[in-house]
Structure formats: structure tokens, C-alpha cells
Amino acid sequence: MSRRVVITGLGAVTPLGLSAQESWESLLAGKSGAGEITQFDASAFAVRIACELPGFDVEQFIDKREARKMDPCTHYGVAASQMAWKDAGFEDGGYDADRAGVLIGSGVGGIHTVEEQHTVFMEKGPRRISPFFIPMMIADMPSGAVSIDLGLKGPNFASVSACASGAHAVGVAFHTVRRGDADVMVAGGAEAAICPMAVGGFANMKAISARNDEPERASRPFDAERDGFVLGEGAGIVVLEELEHAKARGAHIVAEIVGFGATSDAFHITAPAPGGEGAARAMKEAMRDAGLVPGDIDYINAHGTSTPLNDKYETAAVKSVFGDHAAELAVSSTKSMTGHLLGAAGGVELIFTALTLESSVIPPTINYDTPDPECDLDYVPNQARETQVTAALSNSFGFGGHNAVLAARRFEG
Amino acid sequence: MADVAEKVRQVISEKLQIDAAQVTMEAAIVEDLGADSLEQADILFSLEDEFGITADDTDEAEGLKTVADIVSYLEKKVAAE
Numbered sequence: 001m002s003r004r005v006v007i008t009g010l011g012a013v014t015p016l017g018l019s020a021q022e023s024w025e026s027l028l029a030g031k032s033g034a035g036e037i038t039q040f041d042a043s044a045f046a047v048r049i050a051c052e053l054p055g056f057d058v059e060q061f062i063d064k065r066e067a068r069k070m071d072p073c074t075h076y077g078v079a080a081s082q083m084a085w086k087d088a089g090f091e092d093g094g095y096d097a098d099r100a101g102v103l104i105g106s107g108v109g110g111i112h113t114v115e116e117q118h119t120v121f122m123e124k125g126p127r128r129i130s131p132f133f134i135p136m137m138i139a140d141m142p143s144g145a146v147s148i149d150l151g152l153k154g155p156n157f158a159s160v161s162a163c164a165s166g167a168h169a170v171g172v173a174f175h176t177v178r179r180g181d182a183d184v185m186v187a188g189g190a191e192a193a194i195c196p197m198a199v200g201g202f203a204n205m206k207a208i209s210a211r212n213d214e215p216e217r218a219s220r221p222f223d224a225e226r227d228g229f230v231l232g233e234g235a236g237i238v239v240l241e242e243l244e245h246a247k248a249r250g251a252h253i254v255a256e257i258v259g260f261g262a263t264s265d266a267f268h269i270t271a272p273a274p275g276g277e278g279a280a281r282a283m284k285e286a287m288r289d290a291g292l293v294p295g296d297i298d299y300i301n302a303h304g305t306s307t308p309l310n311d312k313y314e315t316a317a318v319k320s321v322f323g324d325h326a327a328e329l330a331v332s333s334t335k336s337m338t339g340h341l342l343g344a345a346g347g348v349e350l351i352f353t354a355l356t357l358e359s360s361v362i363p364p365t366i367n368y369d370t371p372d373p374e375c376d377l378d379y380v381p382n383q384a385r386e387t388q389v390t391a392a393l394s395n396s397f398g399f400g401g402h403n404a405v406l407a408a409r410r411f412e413g
Numbered sequence: 414m415a416d417v418a419e420k421v422r423q424v425i426s427e428k429l430q431i432d433a434a435q436v437t438m439e440a441a442i443v444e445d446l447g448a449d450s451l452e453q454a455d456i457l458f459s460l461e462d463e464f465g466i467t468a469d470d471t472d473e474a475e476g477l478k479t480v481a482d483i484v485s486y487l488e489k490k491v492a493a494e
Contacts, residue, residue: 065430069451128462131454 005177005258006411008251009088009239010351011080014338015051015232019083023338023348024355027363028384032216032337034230039194047203049215050194051232051339062149069132070145071110072233076344077142077190078149080235084186085150088239094249100184101154102147103173104237105165107343107398109139112195142190142235154182162398163303165189166236166346171260171404173240183245188237188347202231205270207307219340220367221304221333222311222375229305232339236348253411255354258391259290265401272309272397276317279303282403283321283393290407292391294322297329297407299362299392301353302379304333305340312374314395319377330387332380336366346396350406353394357410360388417491418484420463425480428456438481456483466490 012019015033016026026033033051042048053076058067061079070078081104085091113136120128135141140158147156155176159168166189173187202208209228211218219230246253263285265278272279287293303314311333319326334352341348356362361384368381394406418438426433429446442448448456457468464487468474477483 063430068430124462127467128458131451131458135451 003178003180004243004256005174005240006243006246006256007238007254007354008241008246009084009090010254010354011082011084011087011237012235012348012351013053013056013076013079014234014236014341014348015053016338018054018056020351024352027334027337027352028361030337030364030366030382030384032219032366033232033339034215034218036215037194037199040196042199045199045203047199047208047210048212049209049218049230050199051230052194053234069136071113071136071141072192073106073110073190074142074145076192076233076235077104077237078145080188080190080237081146081150081186084237084239088241089249089251090239095184097151097153099154099182100152101173101176101182102143102152102156102186103159103169103176104142104146104187105159105161105169105189105343105346106139106142106191107160107162107165108191108193108198110137110141111193111198113137115195115197146186150186152186161402161404162400163340163342163345164396164398164402164404165343166348167350167394167396167404167406168262168346168402170238170240170346170350171262171406174257174260177240177242183242185240186237187240188235188350189341189344190235191342191344192233193342194231194233199231209306217367219306219336221302221306221336221365222315222372222379223368224370224372226306226308226311228307229335230339232341234341234348235344236341236351238347238350238354255357256409256411257406258409259286259292259407261285261287261289261405263403265403267401270399272313273401274313275320276313278401278403279314279395279397280317280320282405283317283395286393286405286407292407294325296391297322297393298389299356300329300331301349301356301392301394302331302333303395303397304335304365306333306335310397315375315377326377329378330362330380330385331377332363332365334363346394346404349394349396350408353392353406353408356389357392357408361386362389417487421460421480421484421487424459424463425456428452428459436480438484439479441479460487464491466494
């Protein structure tokens with residue numbers, strides 16, 4: 001019989017809070033994490049808003065000497081992983097390090113470090129490039145640093161698929177445990193891209209909202225007046241564990257992860273395929289992998305970026321997959337509050353999906369004021385909703401046409 | 414000379430995040446202060462920047478073991494400039 005995989009630990013640093021629980025509480029209260037950019041002087045930029053972390057202190061997690069050799073994306077990944085590991089109850093053992101691995105995705109890796117060291121190079125020449133530049137910049141370092149920090153010696157690598165990186169990481173980690181290559185995987189995403197080059201680049205793509213005067217209202221997925229996403233940062237990490245392993249040590253089980261679907265649009269570098277064709281196939285694949293049918297799904301944590309095209313095509317994709325059942329589904333975008341955490345989004349949103357399954361409360365889509373005729377699903381507008389959710393999907397789609405969908409179930413033994 | 418030693422100790426203390434009192438002249442960078450190869454390079458490049466020299470005589474620079482070795486190497490380089 002196939003091995004089952006459950007979520008036994010959650011850890012997050014998000015614009016809504018410095019733990020999974022604090023982020024979840026802000027989410028249910030409908031709070032926005034957006035504000036003016038404080039990490040650099042954005043006054044010359046077309047976009048001057050983002051969802052930054054509220055007062056993260058790396059030294060609570062990593063000693064100074066090690067921290068200064070890591071990019072902020074690794075700081076966030078290590079911090080969230082330590083919290084997830086502790087939440088899983090693994091602090092004092094209960095696992096075989098050789099059978100425990102790490103898989104953390106990042107969309108852009110150490111872009112702060114790239115910017116900083118490029119400036120050093122331009123000003124002082126090649127001999128002043130830090131010997132830590134490469135290890136700080138490479139996108140696999142959140143995974144590498146977490147394996148060192150927690151002493152985990154099983155499979156260890158990283159996924160890079162832009163805004164689907166975190167979901168791919170969790171999906172591949174889930175399959176790794178299910179097929180027996182590991183018993184425990186620390187998985188999710190980490191991102192720190194609120195820096196001049198990334199903000200300027202996304203702004204010039206017209207991918208991010210320029211609603212500078214109303215940052216808290218800028219991320220408005222599925223609303224007719226949406227004009228792009230709001231850049232976020234942070235990390236979302238789960239501990240995935242084989243069910244019998246979790247039961248044997250009496251672990252608290254948050255939810256069960258049951259399916260992963262991954263497809264490609266094979267269409268365009270940034271635009272989603274018309275009708276959300278690739279996204280639709282990923283949702284079908286996730287349900288097939290899980291042994292679920294469309295009628296089993298109650299909730300979708302949407303990719304819901306707040307860009308004109310994503311939200312329209314994601315809606316079309318849901319309708320094409322679910323048919324009449326689409327009208328029965330609750331579909332919310334937590335990016336309306338967290339902003340878009342790029343490669344960390346999939347990890348953070350799986351945490352929110354798991355907490356929805358466990359607590360029977362669906363987080364809302366905030367800033368939903370003006371209906372768009374092309375977005376006509378139940379987006380759980382503006383208010384959290386109490387209702388039992390038995391099975392859910394978490395959608396993530398990335399530039400490059402990468403689609404990754406996770407399926408999770410309420411854990412019932 | 415005291416200035417060079419003081420600066421070297423300050424850079425090492427900052428790069429390795431250890432108390433300057435631990436950075437004695439006799440302390441070996443690797444064995445006593447625990448620097449890895451990247452940290453050694455980082456310290457050397459910072460000192461180059463600080464003193465406006467280039468430690469491109471690789472064999473000699475790589476042979477530096479203690480704080481005192483680094484200080485006398487730098488004094489020699491600065492005098493030669």
C-alpha cells in the first residue's frame with residue numbers, strides 16, 4: 001500500500017507576521033501587509049510599495065558570524081525552517097538524519113547580494129568581490145543552509161520555477177517521502193527580492209501595481225480594478241512526514257498532502273496560456289495524483305496574483321476543470337494580504353491551505369470591491385468564512401509557463 | 414606599527430564576529446580563531462582595501478598563520494609601496 005504523507009510542522013516569516021500562527025491570525029483578520037518600501041530609497045521608482053517583513057531580527061535564529069555570510073533569502077529560509085522543525089516536535093530527536101531531507105525553492109536566490117557585490121565590483125574592481133559572493137547568491141543556499149543548521153543528511157536540493165518554486169519544492173518533497181526515499185522532508189520556499197533591480201524590473205514589465213498612494217488596497221486579486229501584484233518577501237516552510245512515522249511519535253498532524261500536479265504552458269516566457277490551459281491541466285493532474293475528483297474539492301487557494309491576465313485565466317481554468325462544481329467552490333487569494341512572495345508563495349500558501357483544512361476557516365480575498373465579468377467565482381470577498389473544508393488545492397504558476405498544484409485533505413486518521 | 418596591528422585586529426574581529434581581546438598577536442587565524450578558507454580570503458581582501466596594497470605574492474600571503482604574521486607582512490608591503 002502506498003505511503004501517506006502528512007504535514008506535521010509549520011514555519012513562516014511573512015509580511016503578516018513572524019510565525020505561521022501570527023501570519024494566519026492577520027490573514028483571518030483581513031489585514032494587508034503592504035506599505036511604502038523602506039529597504040531602499042524608492043523615490044525615483046514608478047512603484048514605491050511592497051509587502052515587507054514586520055521587523056525581522058536574524059540574530060534570533062542565526063549567530064552573527066554565520067548570518068553575515070548569507071543573503072536575506074537564506075536568513076528567512078533558515079528562520080522559517082527552525083520554526084517548522086520545532087513545531088513538528090523534532091527538536092529533541094525522533095528521526096533518522098539520513099532519512100530526513102530539505103527542498104526549498106527560491107525564484108531569484110540572493111539578488112540583494114548580486115546587487116551589492118556588483119556595486120563593489122564597479123567601484124573597486126574584481127579583486128574586491130567578496131569570497132562569499134557566490135555562496136550567498138546561489139539559489140540553492142536556503143536548502144543548503146537549512147540542512148547544515150538542522151543536521152539533515154537526506155535528499156537536499158532546490159527548485160527554481162519563478163513564482164511556482166515553493167510549490168514545486170513541496171510537491172517534489174511530497175513524492176520523495178511517498179515513494180520512500182526519505183521519511184521526513186523540510187520543504188517550501190524562501191525569497192528576498194525587495195531591492196532596486198527587482199522592483200525596477202518588475203515595474204518595467206508592468207507586472208506590479210503602481211497604486212503608490214494606497215498600498216493596502218493595491219493587491220486586489222479578481223477585482224475589476226486590479227493592476228498588478230505587490231512584491232512580498234519571506235519564507236514558508238512545512239515539515240512533511242510519512243504517516244506511520246508521525247503516528248509512532250505521536251506528532252500533531254495539521255493536514256494530509258495527497259497530490260501534486262506539474263505541467264508547462266509551452267506558450268510564452270511570462271504570459272499565461274489563453275484560457276489557463278496549462279494551469280487547468282496541473283489542477284487535473286494534482287487531483288489524479290490524489291485520487292480525488294472535482295466534486296471532492298471545497299476550496300482553492302488561488303495563485304490570484306492581482307495581475308489582469310493571471311486572474312482572468314485562472315478563473316477560466318477553474319471553470320474548465322470543475323464545470324458546474326466551480327460555482328460551489330470557495331476560491332480565495334491570500335496574496336491580497338501577503339503580497340506576492342514569488343518563490344516563497346507556494347510554501348506560505350500551502351501553510352494557509354493546511355490551516356484552512358484544520359481549522360475550518362477560509363481566509364478572504366481582501367480589496368474585492370468591483371466585480372469583473374471575467375472573474376465570476378466565489379472569491380470569499382473581504383471576510384473570512386467558517387465552513388468545513390475536506391479537500392483543497394493550492395495553485396502556483398510561474399514565469400516560464402511553470403504550473404504546480406498541490407492537493408491536501410483534512411486529516412481524519 | 415601599533416596602528417597596523419590595531420587595524421588588523423579590528424578587521425579580524427569584525428569579519429569573524431569575535432571579541433577583539435581574543436585576537437592576540439600570537440593567535441593563529443585558522444587553528445585558534447576558527448577561520449575557514451573563505452573567511453581567510455575575506456580578511457585578506459579587506460586588509461588590502463584598508464592599506465591600499467595588493468597581496469598578489471600568493472605564496473607568501475597564503476603562508477600567513479598568525480595575527481603577527483599578517484601584521485609584519487602588511488608593514489613590509491606598506492613600506493615597499
